[in-house]
Amino acid sequence: IAVEAGIIKDLREVTTEEKIAHLKEKEIAELITSGRISVFARISPLGKLKIIKSLKKYTKDLIAVTGDGVNDAPALKAADIGIAMGISGTDVTKEVANIILMDDNYATIVKAIREGRVIFSNLTKVVRYLISCNISEIVLISLSIIFQTPLPLLPIQILWINLVTDGIPAIALGLEPPHEGIMEKPPRVTNEGILSKKRWAGIIGEGLMLGLISFLSFLYALGRYDIVTAQTITFSIVAVSQFFHALNSRSEKLSIFSIGVFSNRLLIVAFVLSFALQIAASETSFGNLFFQTGRLNPSLWTLVLALSVTPLIIVETRKILRI
Numbered sequence: 001i002a003v004e005a006g007i008i009k010d011l012r013e014v015t016t017e018e019k020i021a022h023l024k025e026k027e028i029a030e031l032i033t034s035g036r037i038s039v040f041a042r043i044s045p046l047g048k049l050k051i052i053k054s055l056k057k058y059t060k061d062l063i064a065v066t067g068d069g070v071n072d073a074p075a076l077k078a079a080d081i082g083i084a085m086g087i088s089g090t091d092v093t094k095e096v097a098n099i100i101l102m103d104d105n106y107a108t109i110v111k112a113i114r115e116g117r118v119i120f121s122n123l124t125k126v127v128r129y130l131i132s133c134n135i136s137e138i139v140l141i142s143l144s145i146i147f148q149t150p151l152p153l154l155p156i157q158i159l160w161i162n163l164v165t166d167g168i169p170a171i172a173l174g175l176e177p178p179h180e181g182i183m184e185k186p187p188r189v190t191n192e193g194i195l196s197k198k199r200w201a202g203i204i205g206e207g208l209m210l211g212l213i214s215f216l217s218f219l220y221a222l223g224r225y226d227i228v229t230a231q232t233i234t235f236s237i238v239a240v241s242q243f244f245h246a247l248n249s250r251s252e253k254l255s256i257f258s259i260g261v262f263s264n265r266l267l268i269v270a271f272v273l274s275f276a277l278q279i280a281a282s283e284t285s286f287g288n289l290f291f292q293t294g295r296l297n298p299s300l301w302t303l304v305l306a307l308s309v310t311p312l313i314i315v316e317t318r319k320i321l322r323i
Contacts, residue, residue: 002039014041021047025054033059048075056080062187066106067093080190083109110183117185118178124194125173129249131195132206133166133242139211140238144218150227152218152234157291160281165239168274169246172267176250179259202252210245210311214238217307232282232293233300239278240308243271248315255319 002008015037020028028051031037040051048065052075055063065072065079068089076082077096084097087104094100101108137158144152153161195203217237221230246267247256262268281287283295296304 008039014039016040016042017044017047020050025050026058028054029058045071045074048072049078052078062190064109066101066109068104069093114178114183117182118176120188120194121178121182122174122176124199125176125249125251126170127194128199128203128252129173129246130166130170132203132210132249133245134162135204135207136210136214136242137161137238139208140214140218140234143211143215149219149222150231152215152231153238154231154292157231157235157293160291161235161239161242164277165242165274168270169243169267172264172270173246173249175266176264179251179254199252206245206248206311206315209314210238210241213241213307213310226294228292228294229296229300232296233304235291235293236278236282236296236301236304237307240275240304241311243274244309244312245315246271248312251319253319253322255316257316 002014003011008014020040020043023031028037032051032055040047043051052063052065055061056078062080064081064083065075066083066085067073067076068085070090070092072084073090073092073096076084076093081099082093082097083099083101084093085104086094086100086102089097089100089104099109099112137153140152144150214234214237218230218234221233225233247261250256250264250267251259281291282293287293288295
């Protein structure tokens with residue numbers, strides 16, 4: 001099988017139990033990492049365990065082991081990822097395994113890894129999006145307290161933003177299609193959580209940017225219009241800027257133009273729906289009464305859109321310049 005798969009060219013390259021019995025763990029790891037050993041055959045359970053321990057001890061590689069018999073259980077348990085056969089595998093191997101192939105098809109491993117990467121990636125996007133949006137609201141309210149201005153947002157408006165205008169795009173982000181090259185990335189560090197230090201820095205930076213834009217917009221509106229209009233403008237900017245920020249959150253490094261603006265159609269639908277609901281919150285009698293908003297004329301809506309798209313332009317520029 002190894003010859004047919006192109007892993008080795010000659011059967012003489014196969015390493016057996018007798019060849020590794022006298023070797024130390026460090027020597028085994030060096031032989032494997034250097035490429036001098038690629039295929040093992042007729043290895044006992046203790047031999048498999050020795051190989052796995054040597055790789056885990058002297059390399060930073062993630063070790064995956066497949067097996068179906070009772071003798072494979074120690075190796076599956078010791079590996080970073082133990083994979084058992086669902087049909088032919090014994091109960092013992094299934095018990096210690098991390099993954100069970102229900103169809104006993106090795107090709108399913110690739111599909112499982114792909115699906116796992118997509119789920120983890122989308123989960124990261126949703127968490128990054130929601131936390132950065134919440135930070136922006138905290139920054140906005142905190143600045144208003146520090147500078148002793150009227151409240152830029154009312155409690156009911158904050159609740160609306162968190163439940164509706166944040167929630168709908170977040171659901172669409174969770175269903176983001178896989179991006180090209182997702183299987184070409186190296187495995188992530190096993191002890192790294194969803195939010196690494198680098199991601200936290202990005203989240204805080206984006207939250208500060210959104211919050212600062214909203215607060216400066218409120219100060220501008222407060223100096224030119226009445227308090228209700230100023231709050232309505234700020235309310236709309238906070239909500240709409242977060243719609244555009246959802247587009248930013250589709251990828252940490254890739255521009256939405258390289259991904260495809262319309263590749264996530266559900267997000268576009270969520271964007272349009274959330275925007276329509278936001279317009280209703282300020283341009284209908286019920287919205288004015290319930291959210292204590294005022295109607296905005298076309299020139300003010302133009303101002304709202306211009307300021308709301310600013311975070312998208314800034315983040316997209318950073319991605320293109322790879323800052």
